[in-house]
Amino acid sequence: MVIVKTIAEAQSACAQLRGEDRVLGLVPTMGALHEGHLSLVRAARAACDTVAASIFVNPTQFGPNEDFSKYPRTFDDDCALLERDGVDLIFAPTVEQMYPAGASTFVVVEGVSDRLDGASRPGHFRGVTTVVSKLFHITGPHKAFFGQKDAAQVAILRKMVRDLNFPLQLVVCPIVREADGLALSSRNRYLSAKEREHALVLHRALGKMEEVAASGERSSARLIEAAREILAQEPGVRVDYVAVVDPETLKDVFEVTDGALAAVAAFVGATRLIDNVLL
Numbered sequence: 001m002v003i004v005k006t007i008a009e010a011q012s013a014c015a016q017l018r019g020e021d022r023v024l025g026l027v028p029t030m031g032a033l034h035e036g037h038l039s040l041v042r043a044a045r046a047a048c049d050t051v052a053a054s055i056f057v058n059p060t061q062f063g064p065n066e067d068f069s070k071y072p073r074t075f076d077d078d079c080a081l082l083e084r085d086g087v088d089l090i091f092a093p094t095v096e097q098m099y100p101a102g103a104s105t106f107v108v109v110e111g112v113s114d115r116l117d118g119a120s121r122p123g124h125f126r127g128v129t130t131v132v133s134k135l136f137h138i139t140g141p142h143k144a145f146f147g148q149k150d151a152a153q154v155a156i157l158r159k160m161v162r163d164l165n166f167p168l169q170l171v172v173c174p175i176v177r178e179a180d181g182l183a184l185s186s187r188n189r190y191l192s193a194k195e196r197e198h199a200l201v202l203h204r205a206l207g208k209m210e211e212v213a214a215s216g217e218r219s220s221a222r223l224i225e226a227a228r229e230i231l232a233q234e235p236g237v238r239v240d241y242v243a244v245v246d247p248e249t250l251k252d253v254f255e256v257t258d259g260a261l262a263a264v265a266a267f268v269g270a271t272r273l274i275d276n277v278l279l
Contacts, residue, residue, distance in 0.1 A: 026141035032072035032186035061127030115250035220244035240265035
């Protein structure tokens with residue numbers, strides 16, 4: 001496994017990895033890896049001839065009062081995990097590499113970026129789409145792997161790939177959960193033992209939405225009401241949003257159809273967590 005830290009090195013190394021008729025997969029990460037990230041690596045390993053992963057805590061997707069400075073950074077452990085699971089190349093640039101002095105160009109996916117998490121975190125998805133487009137441009141992958149847990153991000157990146165004609169396939173992999181249902185997240189490590197118990201309410205709320213939908217209920221408002229009743233039972237949890245949306249546009253749907261996305265975001269203590277399920 002090779003670790004590179006400059007754009008020039010990454011471009012050269014990825015050109016070699018692609019070689020002749022070899023499929024290159026990319027797994028973009030911010031580090032602090034867990035089994036969810038590693039499931040993406042394994043999917044890439046199974047579908048591609050060579051695999052690159054990036055580790056970069058991207059400052060442009062954090063708001064002024066968010067957790068950029070304390071976001072967990074576990075570079076050596078991350079590298080060991082990626083090497084174990086067969087990654088060929090790690091691209092770990094500095095902020096100065098990705099955003100040279102005077103950089104003022106951003107990629108914005110209008111409309112859809114302002115929904116769900118984009119409504120709660122203004123400017124967040126501008127940072128995501130900018131850094132991911134740069135990673136695509138630098139590494140030139142044939143396939144890029146992302147997790148369904150970040151459903152809003154997935155919808156926005158799909159549109160970006162389509163609109164900007166990136167010559168790659170965006171592969172979305174299932175949410176990975178703990179045995180008790182908690183969706184894996186790098187931010188879970190912020191939770192105290194008691195907060196982790198409270199955090200399970202997100203999964204229970206989504207399960208209630210699935211149950212109500214399976215009973216034949218088509219009203220999104222009633223599904224949302226049922227989820228909010230579950231969430232309200234848990235102390236220390238502050239709801240950001242509960243929504244039923246079209247998974248491609250992230251627009252609210254008022255009558256549930258197969259494939260609609262039920263999504264929830266909530267603060268457990270000071271930690272903001274997200275989860276979702278396709279109905």
